[in-house]
Amino acid sequence: MKNKPVLYIIIPCYNEEKVLPITAPLFKQEIMKLINRNIISVKSKIMFVNDGSKDQTWNILCELAKKDDCFLGISQSRNRGHQNAVLAGLMESKDQCDITISIDCDGQDDINAMDSMVEEYLKGNEIVYGVRSRRDTDTFFKRFTAESFYKLLNWMGVEVIYNHADYRLISSRVLQEFANYKEVNIFLRGMVPLVGFKSTIVYYERHERIAGESHYPLSKMLSLAFDGITSLSIKPIRMITGVGFVIAVLSFIGVLWSFVEYFIGETVNGWASMTSLICFIGGVQLLCLGILGEYIGKIYLEVKARPRYIISDRTYTKTTICEEENK
Template identity: 70%
Template sequence: MPVTAPQFLDKILALSEKKMIALESKILFVDDGSTDGTWQLIKQLANENEHFSGIRQSRNRGHQNAVLAGLMESIGKFDITISIDCDGQDDINAMDEMVAEYAAGNEVVYGVRSSRETDTFFKRFTAESYYKLLNMMGAEVVYNHADYRLISERVLRELARFKEVNLFLRGMIPLVGFKSTSVYYKRHERLAGKSHYPLSKMLGLAFNGITSLSIKPIRIITTIGSSVSLLSFIILIWVVVRFLMGETVSGWASTCALLTFIGGVQLICLGIIGEYIGKIYLETKARPRYIISERTYQNDDR
């Protein structure tokens, strides 16, 4: 943040000089319940310059909830909101084109990586597979887009009507609709902090996105279950016929293999069904998706 905050300020001032945004525009930092000195730094920035402001969550609730908190906080205050991480990887100069696309009539502008040439083969392969898997499973996402985007206030007001607790904004915002487009940029090396999305978390986010936005895995389970049941029924008929003919099957290997296979399929199916039941359980509780404990400014709307 100490590295990127001046860059954000310079961009705000540059856009206002071009008359693309108002000079009163703000930079809002979201502290996701950090335990270091992040909140003190945000308060210091807010005291030093009127363009900086911040909110702090009562505890860490995850990246998606933090982004949502910032987006919801801007409703009623600004015409457009651009969400971006503070690590400096996303090119802030793409904001110029984003604002221009908004002026041209687009209410959602997605920031999309133009290439992954700087990634390792493993990182590129897993990332591309991640987006393909999401789309294949029925979660509508923009390829190579994360959470760098421009959203109009009208879209945010409609997004606020989505009440689900299990958040996957990359898939939720396309569901809102309205005219949208994409701008492309090259991603830089990380300027600050370290990645909080290793492969395990990426897989977790992908699975959360699939199960939050699509019932296709349940339909796949139904197809697998029907296929396995049909196969088992055919084998049963074959076994009965062989028994009546007095030609019983000797050996236990084939029987054990079949039972193990069916048992494994059943456990996988139960696991996926359990995931959906768990999400239903969390949704029915209707717990708040974020709780703001502190602000650097007086909020007149709440």
């Protein structure tokens, strides 16, 4: 059995002033339960990542850290999105702990599933994915679109875990290797499996949001889905090539047919058919250009290599496990 690992729970926060007073004690209760079970170190912490909140979220996090050294907080210089906030917490904690568990702040993910995640780590798994056992709390539209999204990603060749979001345990060993992935366009649930290492799944039930409102509307969900496809798969480009080839063949056949009709004297002036043909080919061309433009735009962002996150403030002095052991 491994030595008791230092656990950091990574929690991204964006305008969570209503839910933090409720969920912060629940996270503290869970980490104390794991410590009392003697399966994690007493040095384990809860790290909140403030993603440029506009309300009192950061002030609440500072108060939590001031009253209890179990709580840590870092604040991004501006809002950069959920994926970048999770990444910031993972990268900032990878030298300070043995394992991390990332989870949302709203209390929808079952906090008690952390017990099983740590147990699976102690059995030798470096990554433990939290997977929803069912989607009863979702509307039909959200359930249908989410499940279709996972199926679409798998069809596109993206390696994702079905019904897994960003609730997962990752060892520091994996994070050290993951730090070598320098993409600016981040889709963690598709990137983490690329690192490899032994992994497993823990199933849990997802609940209703405890308080406040969701900060992930349909527009952001669609944006995340498109980022996931274009960041990790080139299949859309290959599909464009296939569609272009088919249209080229059909166009060539159409040209031959028009010549035959012309020479046998049965040509008819067909404005409607010509207009339909032009609109169809024009629409396909514009769609293909749009998809190619998305890839070119991502290349543009990657080449600039701007920082994926910037920490403007923190509630603690950053140290490493090695530094603490040498004290």
